[in-house]
Amino acid sequence: MINLSILRITNLRADDHDKNDELLLTVKVDQQSPKAFRQQLMQDEHWTLNRTFQVQQQASILLRELGDEEGEEDKLMVAFDVNSRHKKGVRERRFKRGNAVYEITYRVDQGIGEPKRAKPGRVAVKGKKTNTGSKTQRVPVDGGDKASKDGRVQVGPTRRKNQSADRNRPADVTDFSNRVTRFRPSVHGMPFRNRFKINFNIKLPFIPKIASNYGLCGGMSLMAADCFKHGNLPKMIAEPPKTGTPMYNHLFKRQLESFGTNGKNLATFFQWWMMLSTMQTQQKTLKELEKVKAKIDSGGTAPLGLVYVDEKSGKLWENHQVLAFDYEEASDRKTYVRIYDPNYPGRDDLFLQCEKENVQTAVKSVDRIATLQVIPNVRTRDVRGFFHTNIKVEAPPGDLVRRDDR
DSSP states (O other): EEEEEEEEEEEEEEEESSSSSEEEEEEOOOOOOOOOEEEEEEEEEEEEEEEEEESSSSSEEEEEEEEEETTTOOOOEEEEEEEEOOEEEEEEEEEEEEEEEEEEEEEEEEOOOSSOOOOOOOEEEEEEEEEOOOOOOOTTTTOOOOOOOTSOOSSSSSHHHOOOTTTTTTOBBBOOSSSSSOOOOOHHSOOOOEEOOOOOOOTTTBOOOSSEEOOOOOHHHHHHHHHHHHTTEOOOSSSSSOTHEEEEHHHHHHHHHHOOOGHHHHHHHHHHHHHHOOHHHHHHHHHHHHHHHHHTTTTEEEEEEEOOOTTSSSGGGGSSEEEEEEESSSSEEEEEEEEOTTTSTOOOOOEEEEEEEEESSSOOEEEEEEOOOOOOOOTTEESSSSOOOOOOOOOOOOGGGEOOOO
């Protein structure tokens, strides 16, 4: 077994005349389903991934440049395999297809159960060396926190200014206090995980079928905001409430309301998922971030729609809703937004890492926000963009809450 880390893809020469390629990377490991990642990349720009895969026999890496116009076929730019006998270390492979030239940097380490562990590699970038070894151990999504030697778990973004941090790897984390609100996910969030057994025949717009296991992330995020605003704490329930119970009915009601009046927010999800490129969602996120900061500065919380995938890399319902309650500006270009994520109950240390970038297109200079969701000691995830759903808070039913007497 080996660990294959796809570190970085560099667009040395773009395929499109505007020097801006829309790329789709797929990685198929052994007999597993392929993993897909999408990114818009300017010429001379790096796409930093730091994605690691455990390979028993062989992994296939494919990079396609997506067609710009309807009906235009995608172009296969890069294709190669890495097997379990691959030489350990860091490699850079350059590929030329037509006018395009791409370079993929990847690392192969010893896998679990092998006698030795390879040292993290270093990758040359225009004469400079950047350490690509991650200091954070990757564990399964549902894994627990990794404590330090003294038993404490470090949480929250760093306060250090002008710190150099790769946006696609977990940031160094330390504890920090709320600047404005006293919201705490472990206090005001739902004590159970966002995983429900749903059995009903209601059809929702754009969603043809509801799976047996489904989430109510929007409803849970809104109820947490409701509890905080009205001085309540949610009723202590260890397991997700069953269909038909008062708690479930209320969360389902708030879930529908999270879609917005006349489905406005659901339409935004659909537009960002199907119609907009990553460059466009990142540009729109720049404006949405200012709305979120203004809402938090006023002492409130801000429900967010997180767009993880587009129509080529995932389903519409694979996107997500969370609640932002605090932020910190680490520099003039980097902002950390603290969030309550219903998928991770009881965790106060989750955040979005938002980094402002400027890229030059063929016609103009463009500002955008590159976003990474960080679950410390578990994983990080690229976010194509986020928007403020702006749903009003309401008083939660009295039989579902208890008073916050702190």
